[in-house]
Amino acid sequence: MSLLTIGTVAFDAIETPFGKTDKIIGGSATYASLAASYFYDQIKIVAVVGDDFPQEEIKGFNDHHIDTEGLQIKQGEKSFFWSGKYHNDMNSRDTLVTDLNVLADFDPIIPESYQDCEYLFLGNLTPQVQQTVINRLKNRPKLIAMDTMNFWMDIAMDDLLETIKMVDVLIINDAEARQLSGEYSLVKAARKILTLGPKYLIIKKGEHGALLFHEDHVFSAPALPLAEVFDPTGAGDTFAGGFIGYMAKVGTVNFNNMKNAIIFGSALASFCVEKFGPEKIKNLSQEEVNARVQQFVSLASFEI
Amino acid sequence: MSLLTIGTVAFDAIETPFGKTDKIIGGSATYASLAASYFYDQIKIVAVVGDDFPQEEIKGFNDHHIDTEGLQIKQGEKSFFWSGKYHNDMNSRDTLVTDLNVLADFDPIIPESYQDCEYLFLGNLTPQVQQTVINRLKNRPKLIAMDTMNFWMDIAMDDLLETIKMVDVLIINDAEARQLSGEYSLVKAARKILTLGPKYLIIKKGEHGALLFHEDHVFSAPALPLAEVFDPTGAGDTFAGGFIGYMAKVGTVNFNNMKNAIIFGSALASFCVEKFGPEKIKNLSQEEVNARVQQFVSLASFEI
Numbered sequence A, B: 001m002s003l004l005t006i007g008t009v010a011f012d013a014i015e016t017p018f019g020k021t022d023k024i025i026g027g028s029a030t031y032a033s034l035a036a037s038y039f040y041d042q043i044k045i046v047a048v049v050g051d052d053f054p055q056e057e058i059k060g061f062n063d064h065h066i067d068t069e070g071l072q073i074k075q076g077e078k079s080f081f082w083s084g085k086y087h088n089d090m091n092s093r094d095t096l097v098t099d100l101n102v103l104a105d106f107d108p109i110i111p112e113s114y115q116d117c118e119y120l121f122l123g124n125l126t127p128q129v130q131q132t133v134i135n136r137l138k139n140r141p142k143l144i145a146m147d148t149m150n151f152w153m154d155i156a157m158d159d160l161l162e163t164i165k166m167v168d169v170l171i172i173n174d175a176e177a178r179q180l181s182g183e184y185s186l187v188k189a190a191r192k193i194l195t196l197g198p199k200y201l202i203i204k205k206g207e208h209g210a211l212l213f214h215e216d217h218v219f220s221a222p223a224l225p226l227a228e229v230f231d232p233t234g235a236g237d238t239f240a241g242g243f244i245g246y247m248a249k250v251g252t253v254n255f256n257n258m259k260n261a262i263i264f265g266s267a268l269a270s271f272c273v274e275k276f277g278p279e280k281i282k283n284l285s286q287e288e289v290n291a292r293v294q295q296f297v298s299l300a301s302f303e304i
Helices: A028-036 A055-063 A101-105 A127-136 A150-155 A157-164 A174-181 A186-193 A235-250 A255-272 A286-300 B028-036 B055-063 B101-105 B127-136 B150-155 B157-164 B174-181 B186-193 B235-250 B255-272 B286-300
Strands: A002-006 A010-016 A024-026 A043-050 A066-074 A081-086 A093-099 A117-122 A143-147 A169-173 A200-204 A210-214 A217-221 B002-006 B010-016 B024-026 B043-050 B066-074 B081-086 B093-099 B117-122 B143-147 B169-173 B200-204 B210-214 B217-221
Touching: A002 A028, A002 A127, A002 A235, A010 A093, A024 A028, A028 A043, A028 A055, A028 A235, A028 A255, A043 A101, A055 A066, A117 A127, A117 A235, A127 A157, A143 A235, A150 A157, A150 A174, A169 A174, A169 A235, A174 A186, A174 A200, A186 A200, A186 A210, A200 A235, A210 A255, A217 A255, A217 B286, A235 A255, A255 A286, A286 B217, B002 B028, B002 B127, B002 B235, B010 B093, B024 B028, B028 B043, B028 B055, B028 B235, B028 B255, B043 B101, B055 B066, B117 B127, B117 B235, B127 B157, B143 B235, B150 B157, B150 B174, B169 B174, B169 B235, B174 B186, B174 B200, B186 B200, B186 B210, B200 B235, B210 B255, B217 B255, B235 B255, B255 B286
Parallel strands: A002 A043, A002 A117, A010 A081, A043 A066, A117 A143, A143 A169, A169 A200, B002 B043, B002 B117, B010 B081, B043 B066, B117 B143, B143 B169, B169 B200
Antiparallel strands: A010 A024, A081 A093, A200 A210, A210 A217, B010 B024, B081 B093, B200 B210, B210 B217
16 A cells, blocks of 8 residues: 655756755655655655766655655656746746756656555646556556646647546646636636546645535635745645645545645645745654644634 | 714626626625624614615615614715726726715714714725724724725825724735735735734735734635626625624624634625625525525634
8 A cells, every 4th residue: 555656856946036046856756755755654656867866865755755666767868857937926937947858758667566556646747647657557546636737738638638537636726727627717617627537626726725626515725824935846746745645644535534635735835835945845843744734723713 | 882884885887797787886885884784783874975875775774774874965966986897807897987976075974873883894985084983983992994995005105004003903905915015925914014003904815715814813714616706896895894793793802703703704795796786785684694604614614
């Protein structure tokens, strides 16, 4: 029994109004697996890097009980590299560089020891690769959650719809939900998207929290109001990783557990934005995580 | 003991993507007092209209236990008239007509019978008029809540700051909080605004809910996700009216009661947008209001 995370493991160079970084590690599978590791200790990763990827970062994954047998290291090739610059409001950014490198022909090989996976998180990648991962698992996982982005809606909508049909939980942001459904109202968007296959839809609204839709049920999770957002990179992946890690921990898929999973994911994401890249979520204590979750409880609770 | 509401009682003509109205009644005091009437039955209104204002609308107020002794009717003059057109996303609008008419020289006269007021809501008006109302009350009310708008920040900031200093609760939207404080982060904005006088700050975020700030406490209230927003006119005033009406009902000013008051205000506002103008909030049953409040409870609740 394990949680399998697939996505990118990569280098990022980030510029925000608060400063800029050289190449630091990033990627959807990096953030998601680190976040999940605070709740669950059987995490396995499938991704690809070049031989420029530092050995100590792989050790860092292992220190978080993240199994890296499925992390392919391509000799003589370079890791995926993304560079971006955030605008002053932190809600929008320009991509400066996207070097696909090893990602260009990524074939997601699933080690035999990963076949026990019960929980699967498909980080943002080409829908075709996401689908391949599902097809290569001998048993369908108990819960498959998937992230994607507007880019795939623009260039690979048919593949994307095929993949969405195969998952239980789709995790996208508000703009992506509107684009995918063609509906401005998020309620109408959710109704349409829930006919495409997923039984659960999570719409991330950044500083405004997140909405969970399932059948006729809706849950609204707050975001923690923050004085400073230092670097939003990876917050969405961290949210998703915390979400699926918590679901793997509790082991029962239902609406109430998903509500809590969203709060735990939001708590992790609120840490992520406090420092550049995954720096903050590499080094949290359980006490810090629990205290942050309690802040969410007091933020949202009322008694009527 | 009573709740005094001051603001505009007026005519609006509204155009939304769903249709348009002729002149219908509107105004901040209209929405706020109607909303408050679902929780409290000693409501008094101070406002001014022309002799074009229909007698049956005044009777409509009285039917909602709203005392209109302080509603001045200026013979030979016309009521305030506003006309606006909403854009497709319903989040922005163009003002087409603003005819101040009787509002141009509004002198807010407080009838002697209103001097028992314990709760005061200052609807959006010139800060000078809002201040005059406070000064004309012989005893300071137990709770003064105030609404305002960016317009007064642009043209009457000094007067506005003077007035803000005198109130307990300031109710503004996110853009106004940013403008008033010069801070983009709402947490930083709130910290600054709470040094200006008010002990409580409510920041309305429209479809994203509302935040309540008090000392180091924050409460995040969700908005009900709606399939259709038919007409947003008056939703903010309805929210404020429901808020202060609930506070008057419970009679004790503290953070927990304010949290609930925000939920009741949000519930009323969610009805308001379902029809043109105040049509929907004129005719609600207590059962409908309670059921809507329960929707908010289930929307926001989780157990960790």
